[in-house]
Amino acid sequence: MTRARRDPRAERAAAALPGAARARFDLFARCAGGRPRRDPRMEAAAQRVDGAARLRLDRAQTGRPAAAPAPSRAEPAAPPAPKTIVMAAPAFLVAVVPDLAAGRLSPHDRQLFGAARTLAGADGGVIALAGAEGAELGPAGADRTARLAGPEGYAPDARAAAIASTMAALNLRHVIFPETPDGGDLARRVAVLAGEPLFADVEMVSAAALMRPAQGRRVEQRAAPARLITLAADAVAPYAGAPREARDEPLEPSAAPASAILAAERIPADPARTPLALADFVVSAGNGVTDLETFRAVAAALGGTPGASRVLCDAGLMPREAQVGASGTVLSATCYLALGIAGAPQHLQGVAGCEHVVAVNTDLHAAMIERAGLAIVQDAQVVMPALIEELARERGAFA
């Protein structure tokens, strides 16, 4: 987080030239570690396009030498880091309880490992308490993993009891939860069960102190790291070091408490009724779509929530709630299918959170085509009926 402190004396001593009768220093060499010096003339020469009668410049060429990481003068030629960091006997353990929604680590889950590494320092180990097995916990920064045994289905009390008993058994110094509906609920159950205070919604993490907002965000509280912590989203950078071992730590199975929950049934989202901000898959129409009946049929057939660009909403062809972009809704969808959308910057801001983008557009050079993982340069008006036909054909082949 903080910049390394400079030691001017050591820097000057390092720049001293040996062998001279009086002290001489090569002070220019010190600059080599910092930003490389620019040569505007050379850059302009590199941008010049040959053969044109008048001066033409290709601004895409920078003409700068490729930035090579300058070796640090203080520690020359450090040996390459081992491929996997193995921590044989950590002095203490910091636990992370990722949500693992659908068995995958979300970006928020990865940030927990960053915070845990900060709190663990060089001596401590990070242990991931996961309900399900995850192969990617080592690269995310876990030294140990422990599988929490518990009944299948919705049983938050049993999970909380398992975590509380693990806390006592492994003598965990800190336990970090994400401040999500699931993680926050679990953290509070554990706090009440273990009788420990909870430092909730932490927005800044350092080895010495944590910071959280309180009193409706009017004050911030700073305290030494508590035992139970929930971490706000996008507050801490994820762990970025070399992969770690993620060795299995055996746990004593604990008895699950009696539950008053008689039945729990998950109801999947109805894409037609889901608000755009919550939707998982959005099918969106832009100015390249004129036949909106077909567009609605495509959205329904694919099981996506219909969205639209500003142009269609301004024209009254789609409701304002369907608008995607900076002045409409900012999406958090997994996939975005853009039909006939060129991709204005304001629209792309609304799509920034989407993991995958599919674009259908006639313009090869549209920004949306550049953003997309799968780009189709074709008229959306002819692709939409083809999509419906293809889905119907698959269904017909089965029947």
Next chain:
Amino acid sequence: MKVAVLLSAGRHPVSGRGALPRLEAQAIRLAAALGSARGLHAGPDADVVAEALGRGLSQIDHVALAAGADPVPALAAVLRAAAPDVVLAGRRGQGGDDTGLVPYALARALGATVIPDVVAARPGSEPGVIEVEQALPKGAARRVVARLPVVLTVHPAAPEPSAFAFGQARRGRIERLDVAAPAEPAAAAIAVAEKSYRPRPKMMRGAPAGGSAADRLKAATGGGEAAQANVMVSPEPREAARAILAYLRQIGVLAPPPGAG
């Protein structure tokens, strides 16, 4: 079914004045569908929560407490005496530590089950049972059947609060309860240093550390390395449709074709 609605002295999100939190107004609406409801507030004075009378409660019990005191022992004592089947609460307070622990601590004291993020509740098919609907991320939901007593916290996606009615607010009564709360040993509190809040910039996902403004814009609009992964120029419409469906299935947002698995 006896219902208690926990009311807290909230703050208006824009003006900062005392106001009833929106979630608690929504809780009153959920409570009306379950049975007779009473409000319960613990704090120095009850003027702030009087708005709840206009939102549909006919009576509020007020437990006088010093500002900054832990409300859980007093609330637990009152609720133990009243023994409601359902306790409804917002997610977290807005004037104290705002940890959101009060519903959980109360549930522990009362031996009740906590069900968070509720958007709908109705009595179950048999007595002593409640059926609630919980909001999950990405628009999904979970229907939970639980044995009473329960403590429910309300999700913002619950039905809108009912409109404020002035006559109802005039008719409603606030009753002051004097509770000799047992002086329970307070849980070891964390020693904190407080100062006024300063918003920090949110970490930007995917932005390189120390990159240029162009790099940050690229990260903000999502133009990453995945760009230009797969471009089909002027394909046959049918071929394009097949490619789109195959891609959607590969990333898992579209169910596999019928008969494939």
